[in-house]
Amino acid sequence: MKKRSAEMIMGLILFISGVVGAFAQNGMSLKTNEAVPHRIEVGYFKTSNIVFPHAIVSVDRGSKDLLVQKAAGVENILQVKAGKEGFSETNLSVVLADGKLCSFIVAYAKDPNVLNFSLMSTSKSNTVYLTPESINESEVKKYADYALYTKHGRSGVKSESNSIMLDLNGIFIHQDIMYFKAKIENRSNIGYDIDQFRLFIRDQKKAKRTASQEVEIEPVYVHNQVDKIKARSIQIMIFAVPKFTIPDKKYLNIQLMEKNGGRHLELAVKNKSIINAIPLK
Numbered sequence: 687m688k689k690r691s692a693e694m695i696m697g698l699i700l701f702i703s704g705v706v707g708a709f710a711q712n713g714m715s716l717k718t719n720e721a722v723p724h725r726i727e728v729g730y731f732k733t734s735n736i737v738f739p740h741a742i743v744s745v746d747r748g749s750k751d752l753l754v755q756k757a758a759g760v761e762n763i764l765q766v767k768a769g770k771e772g773f774s775e776t777n778l779s780v781v782l783a784d785g786k787l788c789s790f791i792v793a794y795a796k797d798p799n800v801l802n803f804s805l806m807s808t809s810k811s812n813t814v815y816l817t818p819e820s821i822n823e824s825e826v827k828k829y830a831d832y833a834l835y836t837k838h839g840r841s842g843v844k845s846e847s848n849s850i851m852l853d854l855n856g857i858f859i860h861q862d863i864m865y866f867k868a869k870i871e872n873r874s875n876i877g878y879d880i881d882q883f884r885l886f887i888r889d890q891k892k893a894k895r896t897a898s899q900e901v902e903i904e905p906v907y908v909h910n911q912v913d914k915i916k917a918r919s920i921q922i923m924i925f926a927v928p929k930f931t932i933p934d935k936k937y938l939n940i941q942l943m944e945k946n947g948g949r950h951l952e953l954a955v956k957n958k959s960i961i962n963a964i965p966l967k
Contacts, residue, residue, distance in 0.1 A: 723777065724788070726803055727795035728752070730768040736790075737804045738762045741783040741862070743930045744887070744901040748776035752792055761928065768794055781887055781901045783862070785931035785957075823907070826863055830909035830924040832966050833858045833865040841959050845951045849874035850915075852942050852951040855922065859929060859963040863906070866925040870915050870942065878915040881945035885925070887932060888939045903927050903938075932957035 728734045741761035745754055751773035757763035764780065771794070778790040788805065836856065844853040849872070856867040866885070872878045885903040909924035932938055938955040 723791045724803070725791045725793070726766075727793050727798045727800070728766050728768050729795055729798045730771045732798060732801060733765050733767045734798060734800075735802045736764045736766065736780075737802070737806055738764070738780065738782055738788065739784075739806050740786070741928050743781045743783055743928055744903050745781075746779040746901045748778065748792075749773060752776055752778065754778070766792070771796075779901055781903075781930070783928055783930050785933050787901070787933055826907050826926050827909065829858075829860045829863065829966050830865055830907060830926050832860075833867055833924050834909060834922060836867075836964075836966070838964060841955070843953050843955055843959065845953055847951055848949045850878055850944075850949045850951060852940075852953060854940065854953055854955065854959075857955075857959055857963040858966050860966040862929050863926050864929050864960075864963055865966070866927065866940075867922065868925065868940070868942075869920065869922045871920045872915040872917060875917045877917050878949065879945040879947070880913050880915070881943040882941065883923075883925075883943075884941045885927065886939040886941070887930075887936050890935050890937055903930065931960055 726734065726736075735757070739762070742756060742764060745764065747754060751768065751770040752766065753769040754764060754766050757765055761783075766778070773794050775791065775793045778792050780788045780790075782788065833856065836858065838856070841854045841857055844851060846852075851869075851871040851873065853869040853871070854866065855869040856865075858865040858867070868883070870878070885905075887901050887903065905925045905927050907926040909926070910921070911923055912921055915921050937957075938960065940953040940955065942951040944950060
């Protein structure tokens with residue numbers, strides 16, 4: 687099994703190396719400048735590839751007419767194509783694991799001249815970031831369990847509403863995965879049905895939220911997950927996400943929403959708490 691897994695990973699590396707190598711003939715290098723959006727064109731019948739210098743944490747489309755997905759088995763290559771011929775110009779926002787935000791203005795082209803775009807420096811042009819799951823999913827689960835029973839690491843970030851308390855009980859890290867320990871306490875006599883638990887990176891300034899101001903971080907694994915907190919009970923869940931830091935003037939927003947109810951809670955987590963994540967050994 688180990689030999690077969692190694693062969694599969696090597697095959698992925700060779701495949702992506704071929705894609706990256708094609709940039710010399712049919713590609714374009716983009717300067718990593720988050721202040722100025724990159725302009726790219728995509729087509730309906732051809733797929734464009736964007737190679738980033740770090741793993742992709744989250745992606746936000748300005749229009750549903752734009753189709754995006756991570757390349758299978760890797761974390762730093764985004765595949766983009768048109769979901770509708772002749773769509774109106776839109777934007778694309780990508781947050782990377784190093785905390786940087788990359789913005790793109792995307793226009794439709796029937797036959798794009800360039801299909802491959804790279805934000806990598808020449809020295810890193812052959813770097814491939816494998817997804818944590820493709821490397822060792824069982825290890826992610828093992829360290830999530832460690833985080834569950836680790837007593838250290840309290841962040842002090844909590845919120846309470848109508849006898850429901852959400853407490854960020856710790857932030858941990860092992861290799862390229864961060865583990866967020868969320869404690870939910872129901873002090874009421876009414877059960878709490880969870881509608882959604884989500885993580886976003888948002889601007890600190892108060893403004894009408896747009897695609898460029900809000901990006902979602904999707905967990906690769908949730909440990910001890912439940913959809914209901916019984917009356918007078920406590921539940922602790924671990925959310926495993928690709929490692930990241932928060933850009934200046936932004937914060938991590940954690941949302942807990944009640945299904946068919948109004949007991950909604952939010953936490954605001956600063957970058958200081960993220961960079962002080964406790965290593966799991």
